[in-house]
Amino acid sequence: MQNIINSTNLQEDLSKLLAEKKYDQLYLLTDDNTYKLCYPFIGNMDQIKRAGLITIPAGDEHKNIETLASVWKYLSENQATRQSLLINLGGGMLTDLGGFAAASFKRGIRCINIPTTLLGAVDAAVGGKTGINFLRFKNEIGAFAPADAVVIHSEFFRSLDRENLLSGYAELLKHSLIDSEPEWERAIGFDSYEVDYDYLQELLMASVKVKERIVEEDPFEKGIRKALNLGHTIGHAFESVSMELGQPVLHGYAVAWGLICELY
Numbered sequence: 001m002q003n004i005i006n007s008t009n010l011q012e013d014l015s016k017l018l019a020e021k022k023y024d025q026l027y028l029l030t031d032d033n034t035y036k037l038c039y040p041f042i043g044n045m046d047q048i049k050r051a052g053l054i055t056i057p058a059g060d061e062h063k064n065i066e067t068l069a070s071v072w073k074y075l076s077e078n079q080a081t082r083q084s085l086l087i088n089l090g091g092g093m094l095t096d097l098g099g100f101a102a103a104s105f106k107r108g109i110r111c112i113n114i115p116t117t118l119l120g121a122v123d124a125a126v127g128g129k130t131g132i133n134f135l136r137f138k139n140e141i142g143a144f145a146p147a148d149a150v151v152i153h154s155e156f157f158r159s160l161d162r163e164n165l166l167s168g169y170a171e172l173l174k175h176s177l178i179d180s181e182p183e184w185e186r187a188i189g190f191d192s193y194e195v196d197y198d199y200l201q202e203l204l205m206a207s208v209k210v211k212e213r214i215v216e217e218d219p220f221e222k223g224i225r226k227a228l229n230l231g232h233t234i235g236h237a238f239e240s241v242s243m244e245l246g247q248p249v250l251h252g253y254a255v256a257w258g259l260i261c262e263l264y
Contacts (some may be wrong), residue, residue: 001147001216002126005098006205010041010153017112019151023085026051027075029098031058033089037159038116042089046098048119050076051087055237056094060248061132063093065141068198071101082106088147091117092124092251095147096139099130103145113147115155118200119252120209122175127215131242138236144220152208154201161183166192167252170231173257178227184212214252231258 007013018026028051030039034056037164042048056067067206070072088098088111095113115125131142132152157165176187186201190196211228218225235251235258242249 001210002128002146004126004208004212005149005151006203007151007153008202010151011255012046013151013153014042014114015045015047017151018085021085021148022083023110024081024083026085026087027078027080028052028087028089029054029056029071029094029101030089031056031062031091031094033058033095034116036095038089038114038156041153041155047099052080056097057094058091060133060251064096064134065134068097068101068132072097072105075105080105080109083107084107086111088112088125088130089114089116091115091120095120095125096119096130096142097132099123099128099145099147100132100142100153102147103130103143108145110144110148113150115150115152117160118157118165118204119171119250120168121150121152121157122168122204122211123171123251125152126208126211127220128219133243138239148221152204154197154204157200157230158197161168162192163250166193169249170252170256170259171209172203174228175210176253177259178230179210231255231262234258234261 005013026047055073086102086109088095092149095115099111102109113125115121128144128146130145131139134140173187178182190203214228232255235254238254238257
């Protein structure tokens, strides 16, 4: 089972986690946004000060082979080995790409995900799916490669605008639909206008447990794990079309539209 850490003190929890890991060199992957908004949460830690810092462009349009190659290039030019460790600090796009970079570099190095968006925490960072977009297709190339650990720290979510908060909330609703009527009732009780971040953290961790339970039963999506794709078949089509038109939509919105189409 993947190690999911519900963090109340990010520096303390991350420092303890890193102390438990054996690695020769540490690397930290951020994007333009998370470097400015999220890196300061951990930037003064001794382990992070010594880490190699990689920053990629933000946005799903950069979840491609060129960006992936730039991460490989940095790791290779900065003496990363199979014993190295990569921390992915960002939303779903970054943990998808960073996870795949780790899975494929030197046939696989370990990584830790620290999701900085609600969508990333409830969906991409947990479960082991990694990958990039290719040609016009979402997540066309990738691997099942679970992170060594996922550190969830809800303070990051306070910087999200309402649009990005709702994007993550859509995936949370999907998990509640799959799970049970009581979980659905709890989820729809969330007030997105007057956000109670403590309640959001409770909903998030319950949602993560739903996904974790399904993934543990079917890690390679041969059966029940396909239920987690609810809303995604049509949702990914919306995303592919929007990218082709040069007007990308947030993943959670596409999934919400997919849910409506698939359940109607």
